[in-house]
Amino acid sequence: MLRDQDAWCRLEQQDMFTVHVGWDPYLYVGSAQPCEAAVALTREPGLFAKPITASPTPQTLRNQR
Secondary structure, three states: OOHOOOOEEEEEOOOOOEEEOOOOOOEEEEEEEHHHHHHHHHOOOOOOOOOOOOOHHHHHHHHHO
């Protein structure tokens, strides 16, 4: 629903944790600390996790195309 409206949302807890959903089909979850157990649990049902340096915004995603 958010993607159809070109909307997005990012929830943050200072510089410790972030969840970003919206413009593209991905859900971004970030942490200031390594979370290998969470990554392993994410992969169990067939989802994928990969490190990124920052949560993308619609503008940065458009510039990558």
